[in-house]
Amino acid sequence: MNHLDIKSLNLEELTEKLKALGQPTFRAKQIFEWLHSKLVTNYDAMTNLPINLRETLKEKYPIIALEEVNSLHSAKDETIKYLFRLKDNQVIESVLMKYQYGNSVCISSQVGCQMGCKFCASTIGGKERDLLPSEMLDQIYRIQVLSGQRVSNVVIMGTGEPFDNYDNLMRFLKLLTDSMGLNLSARNITVSTCGIPDRIRAFAEEEMPITLALSLHAPNNEIRKQLMPVAKKYELDEVLDAFKYYYDKTGRRLTFEYSLVEGINDEKEHAKELAGRIKGLNCHVNLIPVNPIKERNFRQSASERILNFKNILEKNRINVTIRREMGADINAACGQLRKSYMDNQSKT
Numbered sequence: 579m580n581h582l583d584i585k586s587l588n589l590e591e592l593t594e595k596l597k598a599l600g601q602p603t604f605r606a607k608q609i610f611e612w613l614h615s616k617l618v619t620n621y622d623a624m625t626n627l628p629i630n631l632r633e634t635l636k637e638k639y640p641i642i643a644l645e646e647v648n649s650l651h652s653a654k655d656e657t658i659k660y661l662f663r664l665k666d667n668q669v670i671e672s673v674l675m676k677y678q679y680g681n682s683v684c685i686s687s688q689v690g691c692q693m694g695c696k697f698c699a700s701t702i703g704g705k706e707r708d709l710l711p712s713e714m715l716d717q718i719y720r721i722q723v724l725s726g727q728r729v730s731n732v733v734i735m736g737t738g739e740p741f742d743n744y745d746n747l748m749r750f751l752k753l754l755t756d757s758m759g760l761n762l763s764a765r766n767i768t769v770s771t772c773g774i775p776d777r778i779r780a781f782a783e784e785e786m787p788i789t790l791a792l793s794l795h796a797p798n799n800e801i802r803k804q805l806m807p808v809a810k811k812y813e814l815d816e817v818l819d820a821f822k823y824y825y826d827k828t829g830r831r832l833t834f835e836y837s838l839v840e841g842i843n844d845e846k847e848h849a850k851e852l853a854g855r856i857k858g859l860n861c862h863v864n865l866i867p868v869n870p871i872k873e874r875n876f877r878q879s880a881s882e883r884i885l886n887f888k889n890i891l892e893k894n895r896i897n898v899t900i901r902r903e904m905g906a907d908i909n910a911a912c913g914q915l916r917k918s919y920m921d922n923q924s925k926t
């Protein structure tokens with residue numbers, strides 16, 4: 579179990595800590611608001627706290643705040659990609675995407691990833707460690723402060739497998755939707771998973787109406803295994819059953835992510851097989867032209883093949899969109915910025 583820093587504590591836990599310091603209950607509330615609503619990063623900014631309490635807190639409960647290393651602004655759209663440094667010098671990446679409906683931030687849930695998906699840059703060096711709830715929150719907090727933009731949507735779709743860091747993820751989600759914090763609506767949050775059935779079921783029991791996205795990427799087990807090692811552990815039907823269970827419990831429309839890789843999962847037969855498999859589910863398919871990474875020789879499907887794939891799904895009355903490639907000019911695909919930063923560091 580990770581040691582939890584002050585920004586990872588909920589109000590009750592914070593109240594307990596302050597009580598132990600002989601402080602009244604309202605102090606905890608004040609600190610919680612400074613951290614999670616006013617988004618300050620040091621105790622000196624908490625001007626309504628007595629100075630001696632600030633000094634004690636500095637000693638006992640150092641505040642975790644991410645440090646901006648770099649930001650890349652897309653010339654094609656308004657996407658901004660941030661590279662942040664953590665206390666132990668690890669770096670992580672997060673992305674701000676501006677849509678008509680509001681600002682969306684894509685955050686990382688781990689430093690690196692151990693799931694091993696073949697087309698993904700985040701997993702090449704394996705997993706370094708899990709992120710703390712505060713480190714997930716602070717990606718959003720810092721982006722809101724740095725960009726001066728209010729964040730209305732959050733997707734946990736950056737580096738890492740959120741369900742491989744389940745307890746911290748849940749803590750993070752509760753703090754993010756806390757009425758005294760940023761107070762985001764659970765409906766505006768999406769968690770994306772490679773598909774771990776028991777965690778999907780546990781998540782269904784949490785009773786938070788969060789959108790769940792499943793990285794499907796194949797119409798059957800055989801192809802899925804070629805792209806995603808996790809498919810060797812869990813049969814597709816088992817994953818889909820857990821996914822359906824999530825729908826039954828929450829009523830949230832399901833999202834499938836399907837990255838099209840030329841010659842591997844983008845044939846007409848694959849589209850038909852996929853349609854047969856998910857027909858009748860209240861779902862949405864996001865087709866993503868695979869973003870080629872230099873470490874692998876996967877190629878993006880030609881746009882005609884992508885359109886054919888889409889048409890077959892639509893003929894089967896399945897909701898489908900082709901995801902716009904936001905920020906493609908700034909290494910915005912999963913883990914590419916962090917990877918290129920690390921590669922450069924190791925050269926120097």
Ligand code: SAH
Nearest residue numbers: 698738739770771772793835837868869912
């Ligand atoms: N581990 C989680 C969330 C992180 S990955 C998951 O698997 O869902 C977020 C999404 O981006 C996943 O659907 C993943 O498969 C996809 N992805 C990763 N690298 C990609 C690439 N190079 N091109 C297209 N999609 C990619």
